[in-house]
Amino acid sequence: MTVADAVLAVMFAGLTAYALFAGADFGAGVWDLFAGGTRRGRQQRDLIEHSLAPVWEANHVWLIFVLVVLWTGFPPAFAAIASTLYIPLTLAALGMIARGSAFAFRKTVPSLSVQRFFGAAFAFSSFVTPYFLGAVVGGIASGRVPPGIAAGDVVTSWINPTSALGGVLAVGVCAYLATVLLCADAQRDVSSELADRFRARALVTAIVVGVIAAIGILVLRSDAPRLFDGLTHRGLPLMIVSALAGVASILLLFRRRYGWARITAAVAVTAVLWGWAAAQYPYIVPPSLTITEAAAGHTTQITMLVSLLIGSVLLLPALVLLYTLFQRSHHDQTTV
Amino acid sequence: MVAEQLRLIALEAPADFVFARSQMALSLGWHIVVACFGVAFPAMVLFAEWRGYRNFDADMARLARTWARAIGVLFAVGAVSGTILSFEMGMLWPGLMSRFGEIYGYPFTLEGFAFFLEAIFVGIYLFGWDRLSPRMHMLCAVPILLSGIAGAFFVVAANAWMNTPTGFRLVNGQVVGAQPVAAMFNPSTGAEVVHMLIGAVMVVGFSVASVYAVGMLRGRRDRYHRLGLLLPLTAAVIAAPVQIVVGDWIANVVAEHQPVKLAAMEGHFDTSRSVALSIGGIYIDNDLRYEISVPYGLSLLVDHDPDGEVIGLDSVPPQLRPPVNITHLSYNAMVGIGFGLAALAAWTGFVWWRRHDIPRTRWYLRAVAVSGIAAVAALEAGWVATEVGRQPWIVYRIQLTSEAVSTAPGLRYGFYAVLLVYTVLTGMTVYVLRRLTGRQPARAPQEAEPSVPPQPESAPR
Numbered sequence: 048m049t050v051a052d053a054v055l056a057v058m059f060a061g062l063t064a065y066a067l068f069a070g071a072d073f074g075a076g077v078w079d080l081f082a083g084g085t086r087r088g089r090q091q092r093d094l095i096e097h098s099l100a101p102v103w104e105a106n107h108v109w110l111i112f113v114l115v116v117l118w119t120g121f122p123p124a125f126a127a128i129a130s131t132l133y134i135p136l137t138l139a140a141l142g143m144i145a146r147g148s149a150f151a152f153r154k155t156v157p158s159l160s161v162q163r164f165f166g167a168a169f170a171f172s173s174f175v176t177p178y179f180l181g182a183v184v185g186g187i188a189s190g191r192v193p194p195g196i197a198a199g200d201v202v203t204s205w206i207n208p209t210s211a212l213g214g215v216l217a218v219g220v221c222a223y224l225a226t227v228l229l230c231a232d233a234q235r236d237v238s239s240e241l242a243d244r245f246r247a248r249a250l251v252t253a254i255v256v257g258v259i260a261a262i263g264i265l266v267l268r269s270d271a272p273r274l275f276d277g278l279t280h281r282g283l284p285l286m287i288v289s290a291l292a293g294v295a296s297i298l299l300l301f302r303r304r305y306g307w308a309r310i311t312a313a314v315a316v317t318a319v320l321w322g323w324a325a326a327q328y329p330y331i332v333p334p335s336l337t338i339t340e341a342a343a344g345h346t347t348q349i350t351m352l353v354s355l356l357i358g359s360v361l362l363l364p365a366l367v368l369l370y371t372l373f374q375r376s377h378h379d380q381t382t383v
Numbered sequence: 384m385v386a387e388q389l390r391l392i393a394l395e396a397p398a399d400f401v402f403a404r405s406q407m408a409l410s411l412g413w414h415i416v417v418a419c420f421g422v423a424f425p426a427m428v429l430f431a432e433w434r435g436y437r438n439f440d441a442d443m444a445r446l447a448r449t450w451a452r453a454i455g456v457l458f459a460v461g462a463v464s465g466t467i468l469s470f471e472m473g474m475l476w477p478g479l480m481s482r483f484g485e486i487y488g489y490p491f492t493l494e495g496f497a498f499f500l501e502a503i504f505v506g507i508y509l510f511g512w513d514r515l516s517p518r519m520h521m522l523c524a525v526p527i528l529l530s531g532i533a534g535a536f537f538v539v540a541a542n543a544w545m546n547t548p549t550g551f552r553l554v555n556g557q558v559v560g561a562q563p564v565a566a567m568f569n570p571s572t573g574a575e576v577v578h579m580l581i582g583a584v585m586v587v588g589f590s591v592a593s594v595y596a597v598g599m600l601r602g603r604r605d606r607y608h609r610l611g612l613l614l615p616l617t618a619a620v621i622a623a624p625v626q627i628v629v630g631d632w633i634a635n636v637v638a639e640h641q642p643v644k645l646a647a648m649e650g651h652f653d654t655s656r657s658v659a660l661s662i663g664g665i666y667i668d669n670d671l672r673y674e675i676s677v678p679y680g681l682s683l684l685v686d687h688d689p690d691g692e693v694i695g696l697d698s699v700p701p702q703l704r705p706p707v708n709i710t711h712l713s714y715n716a717m718v719g720i721g722f723g724l725a726a727l728a729a730w731t732g733f734v735w736w737r738r739h740d741i742p743r744t745r746w747y748l749r750a751v752a753v754s755g756i757a758a759v760a761a762l763e764a765g766w767v768a769t770e771v772g773r774q775p776w777i778v779y780r781i782q783l784t785s786e787a788v789s790t791a792p793g794l795r796y797g798f799y800a801v802l803l804v805y806t807v808l809t810g811m812t813v814y815v816l817r818r819l820t821g822r823q824p825a826r827a828p829q830e831a832e833p834s835v836p837p838q839p840e841s842a843p844r
């Protein structure tokens with residue numbers, strides 16, 4: 048393993064964290080959209096808001112982390128991706144602006160109609176943003192981003208079967224992660240009745256995502272044969288782990304073991320991401336740009352690795368502090 | 384070397400070049416205002432909280448609470464407006480990123496950590512307001528303060544590198560031996576960072592004070608409003624005169640390392656000795672007209688010698704000169720406002736020294752009421768002078784902006800979309816911030832929803 052591989056691995060760990068934490072965030076927003084009318088959906092929306100409030104910003108900084116490591120560690124890869132895929136990236140960025148600000152503003156306004164407007168903006172952008180991000184991944188993974196500046200087709204690089212699969216899967220996975228998370232929160236903080244409602248949704252979502260993934264196998268075989276080949280060879284063990292963990296999380300949900308369901312759902316998502324990485328190794332932007340070709344100079348790589356290590360030492364305890372304080376306060380609230 | 388540069392300029396810039404620049408300028412110019420609050424506001428909030436706690440001062444405590452909520456909103460919009468900036472670095476300027484990302488990008492990596500810590504502790508600070516012990520709570524504000532300042536350092540260091548690129552060698556146009564840490568400490572970093580940090584204190588201090596000045600003008604002259612005016616104003620009043628000294632420092636750095644930018648900022652064409660300082664005026668056909676001139680001024684400022692030589696725009700071929708009018712006038716606007724704000728500071732300081740009170744005339748409150756907008760204008764003008772004055776270079780004397788821009792078709796539609804979204808975002812942000820100062824204060828986004836456990840008695844006090 049080279050230094051560049053190590054830097055990329057750290058970046059990928061950041062991407063995984065983004066997919067899990069921000070994914071659950073996006074998904075919660077999606078359920079906000081489907082929570083029903085203002086009065087009927089009130090309880091669910093309150094729970095969603097309560098589960099997100101102090102952590103959503105921290106969850107989303109993972110994306111910034113991924114971007115900065117990518118552009119410093121692998122500049123040509125970042126330039127190629129961002130310039131060719133600028134349309135879905137702009138749409139995703141605008142979606143994040145709408146989502147973050149609507150979520151922030153919704154709480155501070157008193158009037159119900161303005162709240163409803165912000166709520167709708169929040170929910171809608173939660174739905175479309177992961178789609179565009181998934182489409183970006185699909186474009187990269189199916190080899191539609193050639194090296195160079197805006198060298199690829201700015202339209203077909205993200206409007207294509209693999210991108211559509213990536214986008215739909217991203218939305219589905221976000222929604223699934225969120226329901227699993229909300230089941231546990233609802234059980235603990237509100238009522239088993241609400242938890243059951245989310246559980247029913249989680250089960251339906253799981254089946255939908257499973258079906259999409261199965262169709263996806265066919266899509267990839269015809270649209271992205273190289274990726275398909277990688278996923279069924281080097282990536283195969285991870286894909287199997289993912290499938291098993293996914294099934295396990297469904298069974299656990301069925302038995303109302305929400306804590307364990309969370310962990311297995313996270314494992315399933317993590318395994319898919321790393322399976323993708325394994326499938327396209329040693330390419331960073333397939334089919335022609337390898338990790339070594341894209342890597343920055345040696346001093347930069349070493350400096351990056353050291354900085355990432357020192358940074359993590361500062362960061363991880365702070366993150367743990369945030370989540371524990373937050374979880375503890377959940378308990379406090381229900382016990383007072 | 385010059386021949387090579389001219390050849391590059393002859394290449395036509397992509398059709399949507401101007402839209403890419405406008406989009407970058409719009410989103411940066413928006414973000415920077417909000418970012419100033421992330422840098423300088425937490426210290427003021429912490430001070431108010433500490434005074435409120437230590438002296439059992441209910442007014443101070445209320446100020447701290449209101450301001451903390453404003454931080455919550457501003458932090459949220461700061462975070463989202465910063466996210467699109469990171470995308471734009473690659474969507475609009477892939478030529479810059481692919482060639483220099485390993486040097487230029489490095490401070491952003493560190494900045495990523497700074498923002499992460501800031502986001503985490505803002506979450507803890509706001510969410511933990513009534514949940515943590517006061518001491519613990521105030522302790523949690525310290526990382527916010529430090530990471531805000533560190534974040535500003537890293538980004539501005541990246542910008543300073545664009546002005547005075549160091550820390551690498553070019554072999555046939557290829558970067559070799561990149562030293563990202565050395566590049567971060569380039570000749571412009573020190574002055575730019577200090578000037579920016581003080582600018583942030585001025586922006587926040589004057590704008591928060593101006594909110595309460597408006598309140599006092601409307602007759603709300605209670606202690607709460609006086610404190611709300613005095614605390615931030617004190618910080619700004621201390622910063623204003625210092626900024627003039629730092630401004631002189633940064634101008635000297637520019638004169639030394641970017642003489643053409645300085646010439647554009649001063650509207651100075653022919654390289655000569657005993658140069659006058661020109662204020663205002665319009666630059667037409669290599670000549671500044673209708674300006675006010677101070678004999679020997681520029682030579683004195685740049686060389687500390689009335690006979691000193693000052694390099695003019697004639698030192699480079701016309702294609703390598705920045706747009707002079709924008710650079711000159713925005714530079715003058717910044718300096719003019721800087722002196723105006725320093726005068727306001729002097730007025731405040733003098734009256735305080737004599738009577739231990741703020742000046743009684745309504746004109747004083749009116750001046751404070753506009754000072755916030757003036758400080759923001761100076762900040763924007765300063766950035767316009769810096770960025771436009773560097774043109775046509777994106778990396779000074781190394782890479783042209785037109786070489787860095789994306790060649791993708793249709794960038795203009797991205798600009799239109801961003802313009803629309805930012806217009807709405809601006810309106811919403813102002814609306815929500817105004818609500819925060821109302822009677823029935825709203826909550827910050829990171830605070831908990833008190834109604835979640837349905838039993839009302841569990842609402843945190």
Ligand code: HDD
Pocket residue numbers: 539546571574575576578579581582583585586626627629630631633634635637644717718719720721722724758759761762763764765766767768769770772
């Ligand atoms: C409240 C804001 C504010 C105020 C009152 C001033 N400035 Fe400023 N100035 C900035 C805010 C600013 C800034 C927006 O923060 C800039 C842009 C880039 C930078 O580092 O700081 C800047 C840039 C900037 C530059 C260009 C730096 C470069 O291109 O690298 C110069 C020469 C000065 N300033 C000089 C002054 C002088 C002589 C002032 C005297 C009163 C002054 N500034 C007041």
Ligand code: HEM
Pocket residue numbers: 404405407408411412413414415476538539541542763766767770771773774776777784
């Ligand atoms: C925050 C306040 C800032 C403002 C208001 C600002 C303003 C501008 C403006 C007006 C332009 C367009 C120049 C032209 O068209 O002639 C520009 C371009 C640019 N700025 Fe800044 N800038 C700011 C800070 C920064 C910082 C901190 C960075 C990087 C670290 C940066 C990077 C760039 C880049 C990459 C471009 C595009 C290339 C160029 O036109 O020079 N800017 N900015």
Ligand code: HEM
Pocket residue numbers: 104107108111411414415417418419420421422457458459460461462463464465466467468469472498499501502531534535536538539579
């Ligand atoms: C090219 C220029 C810039 C980029 C790419 C950029 C990027 C970002 C990003 C990604 C965030 C969000 C972090 C989060 O989620 O918490 C952010 C927030 C922030 N930025 Fe920028 N930024 C730029 C310019 C600046 C400048 C010039 C300053 C200050 C001098 C600044 C200061 C801040 C601060 C203090 C925050 C924290 C959020 C807040 O308090 O509003 N940024 N920026």
